[in-house]
Amino acid sequence: MLQENADWIAEQFQACRLGDVRRTNRLLKVAGHMLESPEQSLPQQNAAWSDVKAAYRLFAAKGVSFAEVASPHWELTRQTAPGRYLLISDTTDDDQGTHKATQGLSQLGNGQGRGLQLHSCLMVESDTGIVRGTAGALVHYRPIVSKRETRTQRLKRIRESELWGRLVDAVGSPPEGAQWIHVFDRGGDNFEAFCHLKLSRCDWVVRAAKLNRNVIDSSGNKVFLKEALEAATVLGHYELALRSRPGQRARRAQLEVASLAVQFPRPHIKSAYVKQCGITSIEMNVVIVREIDAPKGVKPICWVLLTNLPVETFEEAWQVIEDYERRWLIEEYHKVLKSGCNMEGHALRTTQRLEPLLALTSVIGVRLLQLKTIARTEPETKAKHRIPFDWLQVLKALKPRIDLASLTVYQFFRELAKLGGFLARKHDGEPGWQTIWRGHQKIHAVLFGMELERKRNKNCG
Ligand SMILES: [Mn+2]
DSSP, X not given: OOOOHHHHHHHHHTTOOOSSHHHHHHHXXXXXXXXXXXXXXXXXXXXXXXXXXXXXXXXXXXXXXXXXXXXXXXXXXXXXXXEEEEEEEEEEEEEOTTOTTOBTXXXXXXXXXXXXXXXXXXXXXXXXXXXXXXXXXXXXXXXXXXXXXXXXXHHHXXXXXXXXXXXHHHHOOOOTTEEEEEEEOGGGOSHHHHHHHHHTTOEEEXXXXXXXXXXXXXXXXXXXXXXXXXXXXXXXXXXXXXXXXXXXXXXXXXXXXXEEEEEEEOOSSOOHHHHHHOOOEEEEEEEEEEEESXXXXXXXXXXXXXXXXXXXXXXXXXXXXXXXXTTHHHHHHHHIIXXXXXXXXXXXXXXXXXXXXXXXXXXXXXXXXXXXXXXXXXXXXXXXXXXXXXXXXHHHHHOTTOOTTXXXXXXXXXXXXXXTTOOOOGGGOSOOHHHHHHHHHHHHHHHHHHHHHHHHHHHHO
C-alpha cells in the first residue's frame, strides 16, 4: 500500500538525530514542501521567506550532515523480511557547474564540470521489482590528479573504484532469512569490491569490465578470461527484440546463454585493503550472453556477468540475467533526481550545506520513483488496495464517471497522468512520469484545500 505523503515523510525523517528536536521538526517541514513541488528551488518550495531562511539555517547547522539526514531512511530500507532482494549501486554526477560560488566542489567528467558524485545503493524486491528505497549512499569528490601520479600515490588516495566496496560495507549484512544480491555495472568490477562482497555475506551479479584478465580455469591453468570463456557450457538460447537505434535497424537477436566456473586470483598490484583482508582468490561463476549470427556490420551483443550465485542450469543463469536487467531502475532513479528533483539546480554556499540537502533530495527521489514504478510492477492490482483512500476520493470527485471498485493501479496512473495533461490518444503510448507527477500534485492541491476547509470549520464551530 502506498502511504499518504505526510505519513511517509514522518516515517523517513522522524528518527533523524540532528542535535536538537527543533531541527528534526524543521526537516520534516522542508521535506513536506519539497515533496509538494520537488522540481522547484528551495525558495519556491518554501513560499514564506521565514521558512526559506529557516531551511538555509537548517542546512548550515553543525550536526546536520548527509548521513544524519538520510540514515533513518537507509535503516528502514534495510529492515527486510525474509526474501530475495537486489541492491543496485551506481554513481551519478551532481554537476553544480552553474553555481560558481559554491565552495568545496571538485572536477567532474573530462574536467569541464564542477560538482560532486553521488554513489547510491537502491534496494528492490527481486520478484516484483518494487522499490524499497536506498540502503545507503556516499558522496565523493573526485580529486584533481596529477598526470605524473605514481602507482603508490594512486593506491593511497580514495579512488572511484573503491566507492563500491565502501558502500557494500556501509550497507552491511542481511538480516536472518533475507538474501541480498548486489548488482553492479562494469564500474564495480574490481577485486577489492569482490572482497568486500564476500566478507559482507551478500551475493553479487557484476558485469565484467575486462576480459583480458588472468583467471584460473577448471584444470588449474592460468589463462585470460577471454580464453576461458571458450570452454563455457551452452545452456540454451533465447530471442531478444531490439529497438532501432541511431545507425542500427531494429532486429531480433538470437542469443546463446552459456556458463562456467573459474577462480579470480588476487592481482599483483593491490591496495592496502586487499593485502589486509587476506583473500587470495575468489570463486566466480560466469554467465555469457552472446549473439549468434549477428547481421554484417553490427557489433554482436556480448555480456559477461560475474556472480557467486549458481549458474549450472538455464533457469539459474536466466535468474542472473534477469537480476542484471533490473539495473535500469537505478538509471531511472538518477533521472528522477535530476529532472524530477532539481538535484543540480539547488545552490548553496558550501558543499558542507549542500550535502544534507542532497541527502534530503535523494530520499524524496525514492518516493517519486516508487510512484513511477508501481504502475509498472503491479498494473493489474486493484487501486483500492494500493492507492491512499483520499487520493481515490479526490479523483472520483474530479472525474465522477470513474468506477473506484474496478479501477486498477495501471488505470489509476493513466487517470493521474490525464489530470497532468496526458492526452491518452492511441499513438501517445504510456504516460511519462512528469505528467503523472503533475496529476499527483493536482490531487494534493485539492487535498490541501480540503484540509484548510476542515480547519476553518473547526475554528468556527
Ligand atoms: Mn555506472
